[in-house]
Amino acid sequence: MTKKALNQNGKYVQELINSIEPDFNFSNKPINRFKYIEKNKVDLISRLKEQISSIENCNLKNNSKNLVIGDGNINSPIMLIGETPGELEDNSGHPFQGEVGSLLKKMLLAIKINIEKVYLTYSINFRPPQDRKPNAQEIRRYSIFLKEHISIINPKIIVLMGSTAMETVTGLNTKISDERGKWKEIILKNKTFPLMTTFSPSYLIRFPENKKYSWEDLKKISQKIEELDIKI
Numbered sequence: 001m002t003k004k005a006l007n008q009n010g011k012y013v014q015e016l017i018n019s020i021e022p023d024f025n026f027s028n029k030p031i032n033r034f035k036y037i038e039k040n041k042v043d044l045i046s047r048l049k050e051q052i053s054s055i056e057n058c059n060l061k062n063n064s065k066n067l068v069i070g071d072g073n074i075n076s077p078i079m080l081i082g083e084t085p086g087e088l089e090d091n092s093g094h095p096f097q098g099e100v101g102s103l104l105k106k107m108l109l110a111i112k113i114n115i116e117k118v119y120l121t122y123s124i125n126f127r128p129p130q131d132r133k134p135n136a137q138e139i140r141r142y143s144i145f146l147k148e149h150i151s152i153i154n155p156k157i158i159v160l161m162g163s164t165a166m167e168t169v170t171g172l173n174t175k176i177s178d179e180r181g182k183w184k185e186i187i188l189k190n191k192t193f194p195l196m197t198t199f200s201p202s203y204l205i206r207f208p209e210n211k212k213y214s215w216e217d218l219k220k221i222s223q224k225i226e227e228l229d230i231k232i
Helices: 014-020 034-053 087-092 098-109 136-153 163-170 201-206 208-227
Strands: 078-082 119-122 157-161 183-188 191-198
Touching (some): 034 136, 078 136, 078 163, 119 136, 136 163, 136 183, 157 163, 157 208, 163 191, 191 208
Parallel strands (some): 078 157, 157 191
Antiparallel strands (some): 183 191
């Protein structure tokens, strides 16, 4: 076997590689890993859903109809995390339904983002009884699952919508008005994720006078997308 010259990267040309072992053929054709990554994410999310479903002695689970895991584009660079499912979400098993979903859709369109292009989930996957705020123990319990969920989706930007989402991801138990609109970072499995906290759509429906602050946050999110050269 005659050796051929090395290329600039120090690799033998393809003919030489193929001559090493006739039973193996190599090709310069690029491998399409997109479908593999997508399938892998689907499998991981399915496994995560099974883990959450297996929770025992959970008042949230015992009083809910459905586990709401997530919806949207699992390969999206943007992950929106709400607080908890409401009645419509509990009945359907899908996040951000009804008036809340319509408002979120309009908010995203205001910065030229189609809601179908992002990934949606909640910090807590079950509807709390009477739509109460989850307690500290429940938030800590579901924080483990949410952080694993974030690692699976692997977004470039995380938007936390509401105080429960903020506390579940960051551990902060402060006024959301003091934290909203600020870019921060969280490190999960040695990966850094930029995130911002803002008001939830359900809060804005109850207190529409705060929509002006959400608009400020949305503009910052749009600027960050441009800065990071994120394609949606």
